[in-house]
Amino acid sequence: MVGTKRKRRESFGAIRKRESGRHQASYVGPDGERHNAPQTFDTMTDARGWLAIQQGRILQGTWSEMDTAKAESAQRGRGMLFAEYAEQWIATRTNRHGDHLRPRTASEYRRLVAGPLKPFAESRLTAITTEGVRGWYSALLAAGTKTQAARAYELLKSILTTAVADGRLKVNPCQIRGAASASTGKKVVPPTASELQAILDNITPRYRAAVILAAWAGVRYGELTELRVKDLERAGDVYMVNVARAVTHVTGQGFVLGETKSEAGVRTIVLPPHVTDIVATHLTEYVSRFPDSLLFPAADGVTHLSQTSFYKHWDRARKAAKRPDMPWHALRHYGATRAALAGATLKELQTRLGHSTVAAAMRYQHTAGRDEELARRMSDLA
Numbered sequence: 001m002v003g004t005k006r007k008r009r010e011s012f013g014a015i016r017k018r019e020s021g022r023h024q025a026s027y028v029g030p031d032g033e034r035h036n037a038p039q040t041f042d043t044m045t046d047a048r049g050w051l052a053i054q055q056g057r058i059l060q061g062t063w064s065e066m067d068t069a070k071a072e073s074a075q076r077g078r079g080m081l082f083a084e085y086a087e088q089w090i091a092t093r094t095n096r097h098g099d100h101l102r103p104r105t106a107s108e109y110r111r112l113v114a115g116p117l118k119p120f121a122e123s124r125l126t127a128i129t130t131e132g133v134r135g136w137y138s139a140l141l142a143a144g145t146k147t148q149a150a151r152a153y154e155l156l157k158s159i160l161t162t163a164v165a166d167g168r169l170k171v172n173p174c175q176i177r178g179a180a181s182a183s184t185g186k187k188v189v190p191p192t193a194s195e196l197q198a199i200l201d202n203i204t205p206r207y208r209a210a211v212i213l214a215a216w217a218g219v220r221y222g223e224l225t226e227l228r229v230k231d232l233e234r235a236g237d238v239y240m241v242n243v244a245r246a247v248t249h250v251t252g253q254g255f256v257l258g259e260t261k262s263e264a265g266v267r268t269i270v271l272p273p274h275v276t277d278i279v280a281t282h283l284t285e286y287v288s289r290f291p292d293s294l295l296f297p298a299a300d301g302v303t304h305l306s307q308t309s310f311y312k313h314w315d316r317a318r319k320a321a322k323r324p325d326m327p328w329h330a331l332r333h334y335g336a337t338r339a340a341l342a343g344a345t346l347k348e349l350q351t352r353l354g355h356s357t358v359a360a361a362m363r364y365q366h367t368a369g370r371d372e373e374l375a376r377r378m379s380d381l382a
Helices: 044-060 065-077 082-092 103-114 130-142 146-165 193-202 205-217 273-285 307-320 330-341 346-353 358-362 370-381
Strands: 014-017 023-028 034-036 232-235 238-243 246-250 254-258 267-270
Touching (some): 023 044, 082 146, 103 146, 130 146, 193 205, 193 307, 205 273, 205 307, 232 273, 238 273, 330 346
Antiparallel strands (some): 014 023, 232 238, 238 267, 246 254
């Protein structure tokens, strides 16, 4: 009679043979939880060797629950595709205040993942290499999409930095110096005073006040199209603009009402007296007097004005001013320049434009005409 061979019981931990023929090892740690090896083993001897190492760490007092969890997480992440991990990252990402990404930001990140980052979509995280990233980035530059390449690279680097922190990668393969800060080098040139007047003369009348608020108050488009009657306050011969909200259009969601771009975006801006009549005319002729009425609604008079609809009017006006190259955002630069020429300090510019830092305000302080004014002041001193 042939005896039945009994399965050997491990002195520490447990080993089981899987259907694949490979061996899986596990043990109960000092925390009372069962921990699996981050990989399976070819032989029983290899599995026992791994268990012996873990037992030795426990006996020496060097065992760490965090190290074990990190190893397990890394193993689980080996099979995770970049697109899957990127979606998890976007869904759970928080800013320095602990808030989730704003809808517009999350939508833009998903656009980048589905667009320029698509070559990595079906790649395992561990399969993304430094060489692969360099080749991908070089191809984007060759296609002439320098600014988008920088944005996509910055997002890729941020996602993979988190993957390193999660233990899914050992090192971040994004190692290209300066890639995240690359730009086309195109500068926004604000309109001259005569160009601005040409725009005002040719824009659809109900949008003249919109041009004024963008040029002299420096409001962003999302802030402008959420302004309501109650947000304008007259004080003597000037109007004050109270910016407290902004609206964005998110693909698949429509218009999303929310906060301004930053906390500094909540501000009150005093308009110069010479534009008072234009604003007063707009309030009288083009909007309802109800406090919650939008200052610049869509054609139905109720919903928010989309950029696509508005740009039909804007494009005609900028072409009439012989500035077909000028983006709407250039009017914000115009307001910053005029405030600087009027003697505004960087701190005052920062407050007026709603920037969180002085450095951001400096980017809008164009110096056109400033040299001449300074030269005249120097002459006055002489």
